[in-house]
Amino acid sequence: MRLSRYFLPVLKENPSEAQIVSHRLMLRAGMIKQQSAGIYAWLPLGFKVLRKLENIVHEEQVRAGHIPMLMPTLQSADLWRESGRYDGYGEEMLRMQDRHGRDMLYSPTAEEMFTDVFRAHVNSYKDLPLTLYQIQWKFRDEIRPRFGVMRGREFYMKDGYNFDLSKEDALHAYNRHLVSYLRTYERMGLQAIPMRADSGPIGGDYTHEFLVLAETGESEVFYDSEITDLTFGDRAIDYDSVEQCQAVLEEFTSRYARTDETHDEALFNEVPEERRRTARGIEVGQIFYFGTQYTDAMNAAVQGPDGKPVQIHMGSHGIGVSRLLGAIIEASHDENGIIWPEGVTPFHVGIVNLKQGDEEADAACEALYDSFTAAGLEPLYDDRKERAGGKFATMDLIGLPWRITVGPRGLKNGVVELTSRRTGESEELPPEQAVEKIIQIYAKHRVTGL
Amino acid sequence: MRLSRYFLPVLKENPSEAQIVSHRLMLRAGMIKQQSAGIYAWLPLGFKVLRKLENIVHEEQVRAGHIPMLMPTLQSADLWRESGRYDGYGEEMLRMQDRHGRDMLYSPTAEEMFTDVFRAHVNSYKDLPLTLYQIQWKFRDEIRPRFGVMRGREFYMKDGYNFDLSKEDALHAYNRHLVSYLRTYERMGLQAIPMRADSGPIGGDYTHEFLVLAETGESEVFYDSEITDLTFGDRAIDYDSVEQCQAVLEEFTSRYARTDETHDEALFNEVPEERRRTARGIEVGQIFYFGTQYTDAMNAAVQGPDGKPVQIHMGSHGIGVSRLLGAIIEASHDENGIIWPEGVTPFHVGIVNLKQGDEEADAACEALYDSFTAAGLEPLYDDRKERAGGKFATMDLIGLPWRITVGPRGLKNGVVELTSRRTGESEELPPEQAVEKIIQIYAKHRVTGL
Numbered sequence: 001m002r003l004s005r006y007f008l009p010v011l012k013e014n015p016s017e018a019q020i021v022s023h024r025l026m027l028r029a030g031m032i033k034q035q036s037a038g039i040y041a042w043l044p045l046g047f048k049v050l051r052k053l054e055n056i057v058h059e060e061q062v063r064a065g066h067i068p069m070l071m072p073t074l075q076s077a078d079l080w081r082e083s084g085r086y087d088g089y090g091e092e093m094l095r096m097q098d099r100h101g102r103d104m105l106y107s108p109t110a111e112e113m114f115t116d117v118f119r120a121h122v123n124s125y126k127d128l129p130l131t132l133y134q135i136q137w138k139f140r141d142e143i144r145p146r147f148g149v150m151r152g153r154e155f156y157m158k159d160g161y162n163f164d165l166s167k168e169d170a171l172h173a174y175n176r177h178l179v180s181y182l183r184t185y186e187r188m189g190l191q192a193i194p195m196r197a198d199s200g201p202i203g204g205d206y207t208h209e210f211l212v213l214a215e216t217g218e219s220e221v222f223y224d225s226e227i228t229d230l231t232f233g234d235r236a237i238d239y240d241s242v243e244q245c246q247a248v249l250e251e252f253t254s255r256y257a258r259t260d261e262t263h264d265e266a267l268f269n270e271v272p273e274e275r276r277r278t279a280r281g282i283e284v285g286q287i288f289y290f291g292t293q294y295t296d297a298m299n300a301a302v303q304g305p306d307g308k309p310v311q312i313h314m315g316s317h318g319i320g321v322s323r324l325l326g327a328i329i330e331a332s333h334d335e336n337g338i339i340w341p342e343g344v345t346p347f348h349v350g351i352v353n354l355k356q357g358d359e360e361a362d363a364a365c366e367a368l369y370d371s372f373t374a375a376g377l378e379p380l381y382d383d384r385k386e387r388a389g390g391k392f393a394t395m396d397l398i399g400l401p402w403r404i405t406v407g408p409r410g411l412k413n414g415v416v417e418l419t420s421r422r423t424g425e426s427e428e429l430p431p432e433q434a435v436e437k438i439i440q441i442y443a444k445h446r447v448t449g450l
Numbered sequence: 451m452r453l454s455r456y457f458l459p460v461l462k463e464n465p466s467e468a469q470i471v472s473h474r475l476m477l478r479a480g481m482i483k484q485q486s487a488g489i490y491a492w493l494p495l496g497f498k499v500l501r502k503l504e505n506i507v508h509e510e511q512v513r514a515g516h517i518p519m520l521m522p523t524l525q526s527a528d529l530w531r532e533s534g535r536y537d538g539y540g541e542e543m544l545r546m547q548d549r550h551g552r553d554m555l556y557s558p559t560a561e562e563m564f565t566d567v568f569r570a571h572v573n574s575y576k577d578l579p580l581t582l583y584q585i586q587w588k589f590r591d592e593i594r595p596r597f598g599v600m601r602g603r604e605f606y607m608k609d610g611y612n613f614d615l616s617k618e619d620a621l622h623a624y625n626r627h628l629v630s631y632l633r634t635y636e637r638m639g640l641q642a643i644p645m646r647a648d649s650g651p652i653g654g655d656y657t658h659e660f661l662v663l664a665e666t667g668e669s670e671v672f673y674d675s676e677i678t679d680l681t682f683g684d685r686a687i688d689y690d691s692v693e694q695c696q697a698v699l700e701e702f703t704s705r706y707a708r709t710d711e712t713h714d715e716a717l718f719n720e721v722p723e724e725r726r727r728t729a730r731g732i733e734v735g736q737i738f739y740f741g742t743q744y745t746d747a748m749n750a751a752v753q754g755p756d757g758k759p760v761q762i763h764m765g766s767h768g769i770g771v772s773r774l775l776g777a778i779i780e781a782s783h784d785e786n787g788i789i790w791p792e793g794v795t796p797f798h799v800g801i802v803n804l805k806q807g808d809e810e811a812d813a814a815c816e817a818l819y820d821s822f823t824a825a826g827l828e829p830l831y832d833d834r835k836e837r838a839g840g841k842f843a844t845m846d847l848i849g850l851p852w853r854i855t856v857g858p859r860g861l862k863n864g865v866v867e868l869t870s871r872r873t874g875e876s877e878e879l880p881p882e883q884a885v886e887k888i889i890q891i892y893a894k895h896r897v898t899g900l
Binding site for chain 1: 455456457459480483485486489490491492493494496497498500501515517518519520521522523524525526541542544545546548549552554556563566567570571572577580582587589591593603604898899900
């Protein structure tokens with residue numbers, strides 16, 4: 001993309017309404033614009049990251065054997081009356097009536113609707129196990145929306161639902177989700193720690209929240225410092241293997257890690273003192289096993305091998321996709337702006353032309369642009385007639401991990417400058433080598449999506 | 451995808467509620483499930499096609515230089531009061547109040563919101579021209595939703611908005627959209643004819659609707675038969691070239707083609723009688739130029755070169771993405787089911803194992819599966835222990851363009867059977883040749899998306 005043709009309305013001033021850094025930086029970098037309280041327009045740069053996160057979530061869910069589909073945003077109230085949640089859900093549920101006076105609602109979650117699809121179409125034990133999921137807009141009418149996309153009212157969420165013949169099978173689905181979530185967050189450059197949590201209005205006994213450590217987190221968290229040494233890494237995993245998924249769950253959840261909702265001081269004190277940590281965390285996902293609560297209420301059973309009905313064990317599993325943008329920025333920024341992890345950056349590399357209009361500099365930038373594009377990477381080329389300082393400030397603010405600076409002086413020596421956003425370190429090298437280096441860096445960060 | 455692990459709830463019986471063939475086939479092929487009147491769940495196969503159409507639209511919009519972003523589904527009523535459309539829009543607008551009693555609505559279109567983003571962030575003539583677009587869920591509370599996704603209430607739509615400094619520039623944007631739409635529909639295997647249309651509640655003088663000819667179309671259309679000989683084809687186009695875009699517009703709109711809303715019997719009679727055609731058509735898109743109507747009402751001007759304010763000329767442009775699934779099926783099916791064009795098929799090829807459990811047949815199917823996957827294609831492998839007749843019927847119903855049938859008898863002679871869904875013609879050839887042929891067929895139908 002050439003910046004002269006893009007729509008990137010960066011702000012020089014800090015917007016007064018933003019209380020936390022991610023909100024401030026998303027506004028300043030021209031990623032979002034508030035349309036109503038807690039409701040945002042996703043400007044091109046913000047949409048680009050949102051789409052990339054969505055694609056990563058899709059890839060990892062499909063890899064785990066889960067099947068994507070899509071529910072409507074609006075639901076009939078009747079389904080929620082059937083499950084017994086309609087009256088109890090409270091004011092966070094946005095309710096409305098259509099022109100015929102039928103009660104409807106904007107989906108805050110979709111246990112009922114997935115259970116409804118399941119009971120309509122699945123009749124036999126042979127069709128299980130089954131995990132369906134969607135990534136779709138949800139609405140929760142928060143009384144005090146704030147912190148930008150971190151606590152918005154309209155938000156983008158992945159929600160998945162497993163249907164199994166037994167508690168044992170459903171717990172394998174639970175573990176499989178835990179593994180796939182670990183992979184998902186790591187690809188996004190995040191360390192998200194699974195913590196024992198409270199199940200809230202979804203219900204159930206088994207639940208873990210995934211928390212990213214950040215000063216602005218809404219939850220106080222307590223954990224054993226050994227946990228932050230764990231990484232999932234490149235390990236191969238067979239998602240069908242009960243043992244392998246169980247082993248990952250044990251590895252990542254056997255040490256103390258809880259939110260304030262489930263914190264147990266006595267247990268925490270069993271952790272050696274030097275490893276006890278208290279911090280704040282941002283919730284970016286949650287997994288649940290809740291058994292037969294919805295399938296019983298909504299009469300969703302299947303025929304077993306002996307022809308008798310079998311109860312269906314369920315769980316649900318969520319990733320806050322839009323909220324993740326805020327979480328990533330909270331975890332990765334400096335005083336000059338965002339620092340995108342390579343896995344989620346909206347553009348792979350910035351090209352800054354120090355002397356727009358100079359024949360050689362222009363040609364070198366165009367050549368770089370074409371090389372990256374041919375390699376399937378997306379460069380952002382600042383081809384505006386601006387001073388270098390302004391161009392650098394914009395690149396730092398929007399946080400592309402790598403910048404190539406092209407100027408007549410360097411070109412005379414046959415070099416361009418390659419700069420890391422994270423370390424600030426620069427090196428001079430011939431353009432072809434800079435391209436080669438960038439291509440190699442991104443080789444393990446390819447996102448294809450659905 | 452292995453069918454044994456997929457969720458493809460095909461129906462054997464024709465559902466009684468479906469009046470038209472696309473609705474019937476989408477229900478029977480397990481693509482959608484109605485959740486409320488005019489509101490559908492997109493089951494995995496339906497979602498897969500929807501996503502592919504979305505990706506094609508994105509690719510062609512980006513190719514034309516248009517910039518993707520995303521608006522929320524819910525809007526504040528205030529913006530619509532400002533443009534003067536809130537009271538007039540009528541009962542098709544779904545209105546609601548949030549917990550604080552603020553008037554909100556589910557976006558039926560987004561002229562106001564895009565104009566609002568524009569006026570907030572664009573101040574100078576230097577930032578124009580600019581075309582922003584989104585693909586997002588919309589809601590229109592149709593009094594009598596019917597025909598499945600063809601006339602649903604919640605629907606997925608691409609809507610784009612151009613902002614230009616003069617009528618002349620805005621008409622270039624209009625033409626550019628016309629060209630990009632022609633490309634888009636052709637990639638989807640559709641012939642969509644641009645027809646002079648009525649502008650309706652959007653307003654404006656210039657508008658064309660794109661119509662796909664089909665018996666079940668909601669509009670009566672009148673056209674010169676020479677139009678159906680036109681194809682856009684592979685021609686290269688420079689979207690910045692006013693002349694090139696104008697030439698395409700003239701080529702595709704100079705012959706008589708109108709819907710009943712704008713039909714002019716006297717003009718029509720000037721077409722030689724043997725070329726006059728009356729038919730029915732499905733509207734799959736519309737483009738508008740409406741000048742300064744919204745930008746004036748909402749006070750969205752920019753500074754010109756002389757420092758004085760310049761009025762902004764706008765247009766808006768829509769493609770009904772979810773409705774396109776219905777239109778494609780209406781235009782491409784037979785008595786056995788859907789026939790997907792190669793550009794939009796949910797899976798590229800079906801693999802039918804005639805003798806599941808036979809060691810050689812299983813191994814041959816797995817080898818085919820791996821070859822396609824390695825080539826970046828998606829096969830659907832029917833690995834169920836079903837009779838061949840049932841497997842063929844399912845493949846015909848869901849309409850994959852190509853099927854490979856693998857059985858012990860053929861394998862003894864070193865061949866598999868490759869069958870075209872459209873022609874029904876089969877040929878026997880060695881598995882590697884079948885793979886090579888399929889790869890070549892899809893070489894020009896790659897969809898990468900955003």
